[in-house]
């Protein structure tokens with residue numbers, strides 16, 4: 001049974017997605033922000049000050065974002081429930097840990113979706129090995145470049161299981177939208 005929770009729980013996170021990423025003023029974000037710096041809309045209580053109005057205030061990019069549980073795992077499991085808001089020295093290490101964990105959780109979420117495909121035995125075996133490796137990497141703080149490359153190569157091979165756009169899915173085959 002997996003020990004990695006992929007459902008985000010903002011209540012157990014130190015608002016890490018509002019800190020770790022950089023963004024540029026665009027139709028997705030209303031201002032520029034450097035990586036590792038708290039967003040100007042983040043309150044001292046760790047809540048977004050424009051949460052309900054994010055899209056109208058130009059922050060559409062925040063609305064659909066999902067860390068797949070990386071935020072609460074970094075905050076709780078890696079930093080013991082502490083927060084950079086109480087100890088500013090934690091700001092950089094927490095932001096860096098979040099970026100690594102977020103990649104692991106995102107790729108693990110895609111792997112879990114890919115597990116719904118009607119994989120041939122050899123691909124099912126590769127899928128299981130990769131899922132194990134990503135579970136372990138997520139626990140240890142994030143996957144290395146080699147493991148990420150291995151996952152991306154595997155995802156490319158899965159295209160043959162997904163029906164072309166407009167053709168509908170073959171009976172009995174799920175059609176994940178997240179296989180890159």
Ligand code: SF4
Nearest residue numbers: 018039041042048062
């Ligand atoms: S606008 Fe709100 S949700 Fe988006 S990064 Fe800033 S504080 Fe976070």
